[in-house]
Every structure is written in structure tokens, then in C-alpha cells.
Amino acid sequence: MISNGMISQTCKGQFAFLPLGQRVLDKLQKVVEDELNQIGAQKVSMPLMATAQLWNKSGRWERNGSIMFKTKNCENAEFCLQPTGEEMITEIVAHHGAGISDGRPLLLYQSTEKFRNEARPEYGMIRSTQFLMNDLYSFDVSLQSASNTYKIVTDAYKRIFFERLGLTEIQIVDAENGDMGGDVSHEYHLQNAAAQDHIALCRDCKTSTLWSPNIKCEKCDNKMESVPTVEVAHTFMLGTEYSSVFNAKGDDGIPYSMNCFGIGLTRLIAASIDTLSTGNAMRLPYPLSPFKVAIVLPKPTGAVTPPLDFAYSMLDTLEGLRNLDGDILIDDRIQKSVGRRLNELNQLGIPHIFVIQAKKSFQPHDHIRIEYLRTEPRSKEFIDCGILNHSQMLSVLRNNI
Amino acid sequence: MISNGMISQTCKGQFAFLPLGQRVLDKLQKVVEDELNQIGAQKVSMPLMATAQLWNKSGRWERNGSIMFKTKNCENAEFCLQPTGEEMITEIVAHHGAGISDGRPLLLYQSTEKFRNEARPEYGMIRSTQFLMNDLYSFDVSLQSASNTYKIVTDAYKRIFFERLGLTEIQIVDAENGDMGGDVSHEYHLQNAAAQDHIALCRDCKTSTLWSPNIKCEKCDNKMESVPTVEVAHTFMLGTEYSSVFNAKGDDGIPYSMNCFGIGLTRLIAASIDTLSTGNAMRLPYPLSPFKVAIVLPKPTGAVTPPLDFAYSMLDTLEGLRNLDGDILIDDRIQKSVGRRLNELNQLGIPHIFVIQAKKSFQPHDHIRIEYLRTEPRSKEFIDCGILNHSQMLSVLRNNI
Numbered sequence: 001m002i003s004n005g006m007i008s009q010t011c012k013g014q015f016a017f018l019p020l021g022q023r024v025l026d027k028l029q030k031v032v033e034d035e036l037n038q039i040g041a042q043k044v045s046m047p048l049m050a051t052a053q054l055w056n057k058s059g060r061w062e063r064n065g066s067i068m069f070k071t072k073n074c075e076n077a078e079f080c081l082q083p084t085g086e087e088m089i090t091e092i093v094a095h096h097g098a099g100i101s102d103g104r105p106l107l108l109y110q111s112t113e114k115f116r117n118e119a120r121p122e123y124g125m126i127r128s129t130q131f132l133m134n135d136l137y138s139f140d141v142s143l144q145s146a147s148n149t150y151k152i153v154t155d156a157y158k159r160i161f162f163e164r165l166g167l168t169e170i171q172i173v174d175a176e177n178g179d180m181g182g183d184v185s186h187e188y189h190l191q192n193a194a195a196q197d198h199i200a201l202c203r204d205c206k207t208s209t210l211w212s213p214n215i216k217c218e219k220c221d222n223k224m225e226s227v228p229t230v231e232v233a234h235t236f237m238l239g240t241e242y243s244s245v246f247n248a249k250g251d252d253g254i255p256y257s258m259n260c261f262g263i264g265l266t267r268l269i270a271a272s273i274d275t276l277s278t279g280n281a282m283r284l285p286y287p288l289s290p291f292k293v294a295i296v297l298p299k300p301t302g303a304v305t306p307p308l309d310f311a312y313s314m315l316d317t318l319e320g321l322r323n324l325d326g327d328i329l330i331d332d333r334i335q336k337s338v339g340r341r342l343n344e345l346n347q348l349g350i351p352h353i354f355v356i357q358a359k360k361s362f363q364p365h366d367h368i369r370i371e372y373l374r375t376e377p378r379s380k381e382f383i384d385c386g387i388l389n390h391s392q393m394l395s396v397l398r399n400n401i
Numbered sequence: 402m403i404s405n406g407m408i409s410q411t412c413k414g415q416f417a418f419l420p421l422g423q424r425v426l427d428k429l430q431k432v433v434e435d436e437l438n439q440i441g442a443q444k445v446s447m448p449l450m451a452t453a454q455l456w457n458k459s460g461r462w463e464r465n466g467s468i469m470f471k472t473k474n475c476e477n478a479e480f481c482l483q484p485t486g487e488e489m490i491t492e493i494v495a496h497h498g499a500g501i502s503d504g505r506p507l508l509l510y511q512s513t514e515k516f517r518n519e520a521r522p523e524y525g526m527i528r529s530t531q532f533l534m535n536d537l538y539s540f541d542v543s544l545q546s547a548s549n550t551y552k553i554v555t556d557a558y559k560r561i562f563f564e565r566l567g568l569t570e571i572q573i574v575d576a577e578n579g580d581m582g583g584d585v586s587h588e589y590h591l592q593n594a595a596a597q598d599h600i601a602l603c604r605d606c607k608t609s610t611l612w613s614p615n616i617k618c619e620k621c622d623n624k625m626e627s628v629p630t631v632e633v634a635h636t637f638m639l640g641t642e643y644s645s646v647f648n649a650k651g652d653d654g655i656p657y658s659m660n661c662f663g664i665g666l667t668r669l670i671a672a673s674i675d676t677l678s679t680g681n682a683m684r685l686p687y688p689l690s691p692f693k694v695a696i697v698l699p700k701p702t703g704a705v706t707p708p709l710d711f712a713y714s715m716l717d718t719l720e721g722l723r724n725l726d727g728d729i730l731i732d733d734r735i736q737k738s739v740g741r742r743l744n745e746l747n748q749l750g751i752p753h754i755f756v757i758q759a760k761k762s763f764q765p766h767d768h769i770r771i772e773y774l775r776t777e778p779r780s781k782e783f784i785d786c787g788i789l790n791h792s793q794m795l796s797v798l799r800n801n802i
Contacts, residue, residue: 017447019443019444022443049470071471326438
């Protein structure tokens, strides 16, 4: 990602998103938020800093102290940069959260920066000290209703990972709730050589659990294999752990049953690039590629003007097509050879690339020849799809984007 | 905003955006980013923390020290939570910013959280310790080219404030560059009783400058008046102040000429509510209202079922209309009286409100009577637009949204 100009390291464990990387991040955020809006979740944003008092209430100021960045205001009051938001959202809901009923829980999410004062930030964006996370919190009047909500949100997570992003490699494993509290929890793991974690995977039936040596697959009795992974999401049924402390309760005086859900957006981008790329050609899930289409203008030969006007009139036509507005890159770096630019576009993993062939003069809708190339996940090289004319190109775009 | 459930104070000077307020914030961010994308600016996001070394290079670690929140990592290295981003963006561009040419400057912007360790955070979101800001930085090969870029961006700012948001009250005044460096700068002020600042305003010809006692209008020789305001944006021509320190320079070895531009997004929302509202009825610029349309379902009378199905089939029709997807609020709180709900919708400033009149049974496209009410900036009460039938309602929506 650094060599492609997508991100830039500003210090150990911290990364700026440059224009190409930012486009990927914005697209991922939109995919996730679209699916969450579909299930009736509402977007909020909470301050990044929280008071020591707030985190003392839950007991996590002490327990999580060493991994939190801390700061003080002018009056010497202590704050942390929040690694997660259970305390704050529960206190807010305790004050504002009216109208929660059975079958109509409150689902609130945000996509905000989280902080972890890691002793050894490494593996690039896989383990950084600041990261973008989408975190969702749900509030129900009963454990049974919360259990139903847990299913609704985890179903949305599956749609995000498997249907929208096509990351079929993700394994969902039963997990410990640990410091977060509650009884039920699942982790979403993507195979990754950076090996933050390991899961136990049965290669036959794809059953997976948290790794411990010498375990056998429950389904097919095979010995399970330790697979290096990175955790890209987690989901927790929290019960009343936080709601009882912060007094977030229904009209009947019973504390709400809570769940929380999180997707590490920046980490997911890094991990899916690792999974889908081959060699030094970067590959992303199709909906996240920084541009869907690139149009490569030829290098001028002799006295022939490069066909800029032609390309921009073509751009007008193409942007009128469904879903392509703002998603077309015109590669007009005509001082560089086509081959060199194609190499860069392949490394960026632009899915559809059209190379306009050199010609003496260009008029809109002229009879031009266009070379069509595609890139695909897990393939390092282009797929050459032959030569098209202008109307064939439009029909490719209409049918394949 | 607090009483309308748009925001919630989490501690002195910090606010969470609840679902209604978040919708306003997302819409404002989109308006600003749309206009900046139009002029070829590219979105990035930089880490919120920066090292002491980075800020020491520019000399601002010492100069700004008292108003910055500071923190330390595991290795005891010092960081600040950035109040602004000149140092970091210039260092990034020094490493990556190739291809800047005359007439083709580099424009980078972000919409991220900024921090100010205010001694007295007050006036709600007008002066908070964390705020969302859209900050844009431009890099040009010459001062002349930078001057042209300054005009392009400030023209985009004028479109945002005057055309898109209709905030005609904003006064643009020549300002001092102060701590930021450089020679040319303008502040954008909106009249506001919170009176963070004052400008001198000539009531006749609307000329304005920074306030000092007893100054006369240059244009019409009238005595100028001190007007309490809040600064919602600032723009600076920075010259080579940062580029020379961080070594951000062109192929010719000459440091880039820089400008920086910032809009305080959260503050702008608070200030425009102050400007446009009357009494306790909240008003926002039209494109920022949390929903464009509300449909109020009648309270069930006797044995009549509330027309939920009817409303949702209507919703399908309406969402097909241009720009209305996701922007319609169905007020189905049928246990509350219509009058009470209308009062709340007026306080929220929803521009178009349709009240479906009670009826024995409801079928899609039925002959129903719909009361049409509007709210407008600077007006506390509804404008009653009479009774419509279903097709008149559709035509109102087609022509007025």
C-alpha cells in the first residue's frame, strides 16, 4: 500500500491515507454503513476522548490502563483516547435512550478512530496505534430479544464479508468474551501471514475454532491445522454488564441487554489486500478498488495531438452509465509509455482498463480501436480481452460494472 | 440541539452526535466535499496524533503548547492531538508530492477531528475541545500560481456558504495571519450572540473588517458598528513558511507556495442554527435539515387500524423521486396526538410535512386528504399550505424538493 501511494507512515504505527487509499477506505465505510442502515441501525459519533471517571465506573480504567493513550486537560483532569466505546454509549443511552421495546431494539453505530498504545506496533496497518473501526452497540429489553438482534447484526456482517466484499476466506469462530464481558462472542478471521492470531481449521469441512494444539475436528474427526490469521471483526453478547453499571434500563427498571459489534476498517483493507494479491500486484475486493475503470490515452506519435478532448467527451458518456460517476480514471500521463502506465494500473488492480489506440485524428464516436484488459483477485497478470470498438466498449461497461 | 436530541454532552466541551445531529453533520460534510471535489481537490486523512519532533521542526510545539492536548506512547515519546495539520501534510508532500506543475497544483483536504485544550470550553459546540474541521492544503510551484489557487478555493468556499447553504449573513473580512504565518488571510464570520469575536460592520454598504474602536467605513464614510460574531472558516496564503522547513519543493529546488483553508464543520452547524432559528424552533440551512420530508400518520380513532401499510407503500413511491431516498421520516408514533408530534417536527425544522388525515380504511393511491405544512428559516411557526390529494402531494414533492 505504501509503494502504491495509498498510505504514508507518519510515525511508528500511524498511517495517513493518501487520495488512492482514502477512496478505498470511503468505499468500505459506505458498504458497511449501507448494510447497517438496512437493518435499522442509526449512525452517531462519540468524542474520541473520555474521562477517567467514565472508565473507572466500569473498572476498565485500571484493567486497560497500559494499552490506553492518556492525556490531561487544562484543569489536570485525566482522559483516555478511547480504544472502544461501551462505557460512553451506555451512559448516553442511559440519558437519552427512550422508546426501546421488544422487537424494536436500539442499534447505534459509528465509524471513528480508535487508539491502542501498542508496545510493538508492527505489520503496517494490521496492528497500528490509531485505526478506523466501525463499532455498533445494540440495546434490547430482554436477553431473548438481544439474542434475536445478535443474529440480525451478524447476518448483516456475513452479507458485508461474503456477499458484498466476496471475502469467502473469512472464518467465523466461537471466542472467549475476555475483558469485554458477557457470554457469547465470535471472531472473524482472515488468513494472514502477519499471524497476529492463529485459528484451528479443518481443511476438509472448513470447521474452525480458536487454536489449541492437537485438537480434532468435531465434524469429521480430522486433526485440525493451525492457520495464521488476523482478526478483522468481533461480535459480543454483553448482557447487562455495562447497562447495570451505567443504569441504562427500560421503563420496567430492568437493565437493557446489550450486544456490541466491531469491524476494523483499516485492518480489513490491509488484510484483504494480503489475501487477494499475488506478487507485487495489489488486489482488493471488487467494490473497494480505488477506480472501477481506467482509460489510458496513447502517447502522442509524431505531430499527432493526444486525444484529450476525445477522452473527456467519452468520459461524459461513461459517467452517465450506472454507478460510474467519479469512478473512472483518465490516465493522461501521455509523456509516459503505455506499457509503463499499464504496469502501474495492474499493480493498482484497476478491474477494467481500456487503452485507446493511437490514431492521426480523433472525433467523438469515431471508429477507434480500444484494447480491453481486466485484472482479477488472486491473479497477478492482466486478462487480455481483445480489441473493441466504441460501442462494444459501452456495452462491456453496461453489462459488467 | 441538546433539547432536540441532536447532540449529547459527554463532558465539558465535548459532544456526541446522536442520530439526528449525525445526519446534519454528514450532509454538511457532503456539501463541502462535493464542492472541493469539483475543483479537483483530493481527500486524504491524516493521523490525529503527531510527534513532538514534527511540531518542533516548525517551532509550534513551544508556541502552541498550552492549547494542545499531549500524550505519550509506551516508549515515553511525546505526541500532541493535532489542532491543525500544516506540519504533517507538508512532511507527507515532501515525501510523495510529485507532479505539481504551474496551473496544476496539488489540493489535499480532510474532514477530521481537531483538538484544542481550551481553558474555558463554553457556548456548546461553538467552542469545544474536540471539533470536526474540513481542512484543505494547497501546493503550487510559484506564488503567482498559489494566488490563483487561493482564488479558486475561496470561490468554492463562497459557493458553499452563499449558494449551497444560503448563509448570506456570512461576512468575509481581511485578517491577520498570526501564528499561522504568511501574508494574506481572510476570516468568515457569522453574527452570533455567543460573541467569540467581533467584526466592524457598516450597516449601509455591508463592508466589514476586523473590529477596532471608532473606525469609519472606507466606502461610505459611516461609523462602523461592532457586531458579535463567530468565525466559521479561515483561509491563509502561507507562502513557503512550512514548505521550506519541511523541504517540500519542486524539481527546480524551490519550496512550494502553500495555502491552507479550514471550515469548522461542527461549529458551523451550531452557528447557523443560532442565525436561522427563532424562539425554540430550530432552523437549519435547507440542505442540512435532518429529513427533507415528514409524513405524519393519524392517531387511530375507534376501531380503525392506523394506515401503516398505506404509509409504507407511499414511501416506496416517494423514495423513487429525485433526492428523497433516505430523507423521509415516517412519524408513526401514533400513540401521541398529531398536534404534539407537529410541534416536535416544527421544533426540528423539517421543511415539508404531510399530515395524513384519519379515515376508516386505507388503500394505496386512495383518495385521501393530506394537510401540507412547511417550515422556513427565520420563521418560528408553520406555513399552512392547505389540503392536498395524493397526486397533488406528489407534484409538490416533484417541484419543491
